Amino acid sequence: MKDDPNAHIICRDLFKIYKRAGLEVVALRGLDMEVATGEMVAILGSSGSGKSTLLNILAGLDKPSAGHIRVGTRDLLNISDAELVMYRRLDVGFVWQVPGRNLVPYLSAVENVSLPMAIAGVQKRERRKSAGDLLSALGLEGKLNRQPHQLSGGEQQRVAIALAIANSPPLLLADEPTGELDTESAAEVFRLLQSLLFLL
Numbered sequence: 105m106k107d108d109p110n111a112h113i114i115c116r117d118l119f120k121i122y123k124r125a126g127l128e129v130v131a132l133r134g135l136d137m138e139v140a141t142g143e144m145v146a147i148l149g150s151s152g153s154g155k156s157t158l159l160n161i162l163a164g165l166d167k168p169s170a171g172h173i174r175v176g177t178r179d180l181l182n183i184s185d186a187e188l189v190m191y192r193r194l195d196v197g198f199v200w201q202v203p204g205r206n207l208v209p210y211l212s213a214v215e216n217v218s219l220p221m222a223i224a225g226v227q228k229r230e231r232r233k234s235a236g237d238l239l240s241a242l243g244l245e246g247k248l249n250r251q252p253h254q255l256s257g258g259e260q261q262r263v264a265i266a267l268a269i270a271n272s273p274p275l276l277l278a279d280e281p282t283g284e285l286d287t288e289s290a291a292e293v294f295r296l297l298q299s300l301l302f303l304l
């Protein structure tokens with residue numbers, strides 16, 4: 105199959121095999137997938153079907169066992185450690201299910217969102233302003249200086265989304281980002297994720 109040059113993500117015949125204590129678990133078995141630039145995709149499947157495995161690979165947190173996977177210009181199967189660091193820093197944002205896992209607990213919302221910008225080398229004054237603007241755009245003006253434990257679960261996930269998109273990565277991944285939220289907050293976070301398609 106010929107690769108579509110407009111696709112941002114291409115997976116072909118992708119395999120992930122976990123080996124532990126002599127046991128092999130095939131978590132991905134020949135996955136084919138294409139995602140276009142600007143496209144929003146939801147991945148559905150029963151528990152244990154490999155959704156988190158795929159997201160971890162796309163996030164550059166885990167390596168596939170075999171196959172072909174390209175994100176942007178990067179080949180994630182044959183990527184050097186140095187390139188992987190750059191990929192994680194600039195090319196992808198990630199929102200986890202548990203709000204506490206997304207944020208540094210002793211930093212304020214604005215400090216949390218500033219972190220990835222600091223790592224990318226943005227100057228202090230500029231990153232505080234951008235982080236504040238971004239949080240305000242996501243409806244958190246007035247809560248910039250609160251620490252995660254002073255925010256609701258839904259608000260924490262909104263901060264997590266702001267953190268994940270702080271460096272404007274071309275790819276935003278979210279693994280059950282509303283799994284820990286009540287129905288109303290979940291709907292709000294989903295609306296926010298959808299609106300990002302127009303915001304970014």
Ligand SMILES: Nc1ncnc2c1ncn2[C@@H]1O[C@H](COP(=O)(O)OP(=O)(O)OP(=O)(O)O)[C@@H](O)[C@H]1O
Nearest residue numbers: 122124129131149150151152153154155156157158
């Ligand atoms: N680090 C690991 N070591 C060994 N096996 C693993 C590891 N991580 C996941 N697995 C196995 O790989 C398979 C896929 O797991 P994965 O977490 O990707 O599923 P999932 O679709 O995200 O499930 P859920 O909906 O419950 O979150 C499962 O059989 C799981 O037990």
Ligand SMILES: [Mg+2]
Nearest residue numbers: 155156157279
């Ligand atoms: Mg999962």
